Amino acid sequence: MIKRKSDTCINCQTCNLRSPLFNLLSQEELKIANANRFEVVFNAGENIVKQGTSASHMIIITSGMAKMYLEGYDRKNLLLEIIIPWKLFGGPGLFTDYRYHYSVAALTETSACFISIENIRKVMRTNPDFAEALLKHCSLNSVLNFERLISLTQKQMHGRLADVLIYLSEKIYNSRIFDLTITRQEIGEMSNMTKESATRILKEFEQAEIIKLETKHIELTNYEKLQQLSLKG
């Protein structure tokens, strides 16, 4: 196996500065947390974590983009999040049954850094602020999941798709104009609809002049209308 080093990963120091969680650690604690830390570069399509396998590391991406998704029935996935650099993940399994409860796959070439959960646990025991921050991290995810539950079960397709577009714009691309890194299939997996429905409703949005659409290129031209649709659809 060839060890590739990404351009963005200069050293753990810079990486830690970017993470609100690791900011809380002292130099001494950082040394513990970063012990045995290693980086792996994944090609597009490759699995970074696979649902059901043994969970031993928190993971942070330093370059590239990935998708986090639940593998459900009949090979049907539910896409939970797009993961971009410096978002920490690893999931609830790290503190329960030591299994990953979702899969993560690279959407583009992605370098991921693996931090041993044993080391995290160690510093968690010496640093109450860090422990509290971890709990907060978990709690915020719970809140997101509540919102997701409501969006997916109570809104109809237009509202759900509006939610996805707003999410992509605000959380991932930080712009109202962006080029999708994901397919229609994956948009469908985020909003619990088929790829055909995703295509159809995107086109409807275009015809209603809510967005401009050119296959992968999207521009949100009527944001207020999108937010309005998000409130039920």
Next chain:
Amino acid sequence: MIKRKSDTCINCQTCNLRSPLFNLLSQEELKIANANRFEVVFNAGENIVKQGTSASHMIIITSGMAKMYLEGYDRKNLLLEIIIPWKLFGGPGLFTDYRYHYSVAALTETSACFISIENIRKVMRTNPDFAEALLKHCSLNSVLNFERLISLTQKQMHGRLADVLIYLSEKIYNSRIFDLTITRQEIGEMSNMTKESATRILKEFEQAEIIKLETKHIELTNYEKLQQLSLKG
């Protein structure tokens, strides 16, 4: 306001023994956690916590039964859990934005004990085991929410209703024969279907001899079939 005292709440000691979380605390820490702790008796139908209001306490029920639910759009609820004695709740808001993110309402007369989150936070900082247990508690909820997401979005009605019956039998009534404390409407809110559909499918289950049904009285006579239905339905 008249202060009523429930029969089950003799003192905090017994209550703490029942809770796997409070078991981890020393006498000294228990004293801190239990300071200002108070009990309130609710009538059936009354709200114990209301979604959106300020969150300041963890809550534990010592008698009765309650429902925890998300208030969605158009007054449509999503029932998350039935709460029975000694299940701790309060939710993700206690460690994030100090808001309750769900409502809890009494199904029968219910006595609930309120523990100040400030006190919890205090002992959490002195007792790493307790902090870890809280994180585990939050993580387990996340895992449950993942399963809920898959059940509600990918299974069809028969599978979802099977999930609810299994949940009620295993987690709430601890028996394959039980008398429902909840209505058809509420069964629907647990499985994301209308009350009419809940009625219809219960009847179908009865005709297929999977359950015996007498309005509120249910007997799961073919458990294997239920589990099988749960795997897709």
Next chain:
DNA sequence: AAGAATTATTGATCTAACGCAATTCCACAA
């Protein structure tokens, strides 16, 4: 640049599940 292999689009059915309305049932109060 040609060909293969994914993706995306579009139209035509099909169906699971909803919404409504009309009874019926049941618990509880007077």
Next chain:
DNA sequence: TTGTGGAATTGCGTTAGATCAATAATTCTT
């Protein structure tokens, strides 16, 4: 015992969204 109001049941028309199938557009390979 008789109302009374909420819960449960049942039937029926409607529809949101899925599925299937065929074509067009991109992207990847070599």
